[in-house]
Amino acid sequence: MTTSHQEHPPLSGATLALGSLCVGLAGFMTVLDSSIANVAIPTISGNLGVSGDEGTWVITVFAAANSVSIPLTGWLTQRLGQVRLFVGSILLFVIASWLCGVAPTLPILLTARVLQGAVAGPLIPMSQALLLSSWPKSKSALALSLFSMIVVTGPIVGPALGGWVTDSYSWSWIFYINIPVGLLSAGGVWALYRHRDTARKKIPVDIVGLLLLIVWVASLQVMLDKGKDLDWFSSTTIIVLAITAAVGLALFIIWELTDKNPVVDLTLFKERNFLGGTVSIAVAYGIFFGTLVLLPQWMQEYLGYRAVDAGLATAPLGIFAVIGAPIMGKILPRSDARIIGTCAFIGFAIVYYMRSFFYTDINEGFIILPTLLQGIPMALFFAPLTVIILSGQPPAKVPAAAGLSTFARMFFGGIGTSIANVIWNNRTILHHEILTNQSSPTNPMFNQQIDAYHSLLHLGQGASYALFDQVVQKQAAMMGLNDVFYGSALVMIVIIPLIWITKKPRKSAAGSDAAAAAH
Structure with missing residues (x-):
């Protein structure tokens, strides 16, 4: 470059x-x-x-x-x-x-x-x-x-x-x-x-390595996307995809470690800074991107938001990120990137914990607030972790290190979206089953609700049960989403030690390269 x-x-x-x-x-x-x-x-x-x-x-x-x-x-x-x-x-x-x-x-x-x-x-x-x-x-x-x-x-x-x-x-x-x-x-x-x-x-280009990369990434992505529809490992298709992904990954690692011109330089993971920084930024980005996709989907499907309203409610995410970008450029060279990265993960955890208390008739302001605050850890996130990743790398390896860390981040973004959807769906089914089991003619609250549908909405028994099931589904989806946010908060805290297995980045030209690769 x-x-x-x-x-x-x-x-x-x-x-x-x-x-x-x-x-x-x-x-x-x-x-x-x-x-x-x-x-x-x-x-x-x-x-x-x-x-x-x-x-x-x-x-x-x-x-x-x-x-x-x-x-x-x-x-x-x-x-x-x-x-x-x-x-x-x-x-x-x-x-x-x-x-x-x-x-x-x-x-x-x-x-x-x-x-x-x-x-x-x-x-x-x-x-x-x-x-x-x-x-x-x-x-x-x-x-x-x-x-x-x-x-x-x-x-x-x-x-x-x-x-x-x-x-x-x-x-x-x-x-x-x-x-x-x-x-x-x-x-x-x-x-x-x-x-x-x-x-x-x-x-020369590593054609074999590239083909193996495409095979295992595609197999894993399709497996995660189709798993729910095909009932996971009860399906022969899912089993074949899982085996293909596992074998493809194993062959890819072996080939890349032995080829003279690998498409991905896996030896970079021998460095503590690269290992800790890349794994933490990839996992965190996977969580960030996966939940970013779920939020507007939930707002439209269960809260009745128009697409434009869901977009406006999630748009404040970038406000503090834009304001903080030039400020971070001045603070980072004089600070320990590990401390800033830790603050970013704690900030993300706080935001996800706030979202784990969402409820079905929530006011739009309570949706926007954590989204607005999320811009603060976003401003503290990319640049410090990329400084850690590239610190200590010889100049010749900086482009390869930046490319591999970007690959990991983007790959986990796609995987994180699939996993977040799977977890939300599974937790929604679980909560729906629990709530349905509690709703029986022997439950006075259930009978009171059905009677209210009869008297206030003039609905028949079948229509009342259908409406009640819609209410249960809406509540189950909300509880499932809260579980996703709560789990995301925990993972953000758990990956903090990965930052601290790294050495303190040296104040060098790597800072400029890190900023270039940060976004």
Whole structure:
């Protein structure tokens, strides 16, 4: 990533401002697309005639494909050059977005989302590299703070914009809006940066490792997404997928540790800082992203929120994150990143614990408050942990370390979404069964409720029982979601020791690289 600094002078004036805007738009578009679909899942599921659980595949397959393509960024950069790779990825992303919008069925939509996630892999790393090459070295911290603010606005704009577009037009437009943004970004970057491209050279690619990576990631993701529908390990399909994922992972690890040019450098996990930092950031991001998907889904399915209202209720997440990004850039170099990371996990735990007390007729303000507060640990989360991950790495290994940690984070984001849905569904079924068992003609409260339906709503016995079952289901779903939030709070506390098996990061240039990879 540093070659562009050495070969080309930084931009200045209006050219610098326009170049930063065009590069930042690509990063913004990528992050926006990972969050804009969250509030549209119930609508997409209904329009395509599939269940809400199947609808979440729109999110998980994007994350899985994105995570698989990230390790290829370094190889593609050397084969194609930074600018060609960046512009090509943007244009392919635009095409994939159009295919998502016109998809008439879920399988076609998922295929388009896989393509979209795969071509999005290089966009964030390359946008950071191009941005760093545009600014003077002395102002790299300012450049990265600006980029962080651009990227972090995704959680603010994404849900609200996605909800408004879905309610006002159709869900297809959450993908169509990428087209003008992508074309503007690609055109601007090509006009300003095509003469600043990095040198190209032919280097070998680990095809076997890449294929094994795709096999075990895809098998695991499909197993988690289809497990509930196929009744888990009573299904031959799930058993085959589980075996394929396990064998594929084992072969992948063996191959990558013995190949001369591995697609993923697993030897990085020998370093304490990389191991502790990567595992903690991946698990925490999986929890964060999984619960971020569940919240608007619950609000629409059980509280009757419109998509736009669910989006506005989750949008405050990014407010403190945006405010805190430049502040963190100044505090981090003078602080112990382990302490800041610990504060982030404690902050996340507090937010999830607050959410574990939600109830069915909750006021919107009580939903927004923990979402707003969650922006504080978000501001304390990415940069310190990435400083820990990259600290002590030789310069030659920094790109590989940043790429592998990003892969782990994105992979766990998709896995976390699937696991959160599975746990919510299982806990909802359990609570529904318990509540139903307590509701019998021998229970005076049950009889009183049924009588109220008779007298106040003039419902017959069958209609009264059906209405009561809806109330029970709503309560069970609420209790199941509270269990997910409570478990998330516990896991955030449990993974704190992972930060403290690491050594205190040295104050070095790794800080700038960490900030670049943080988002």
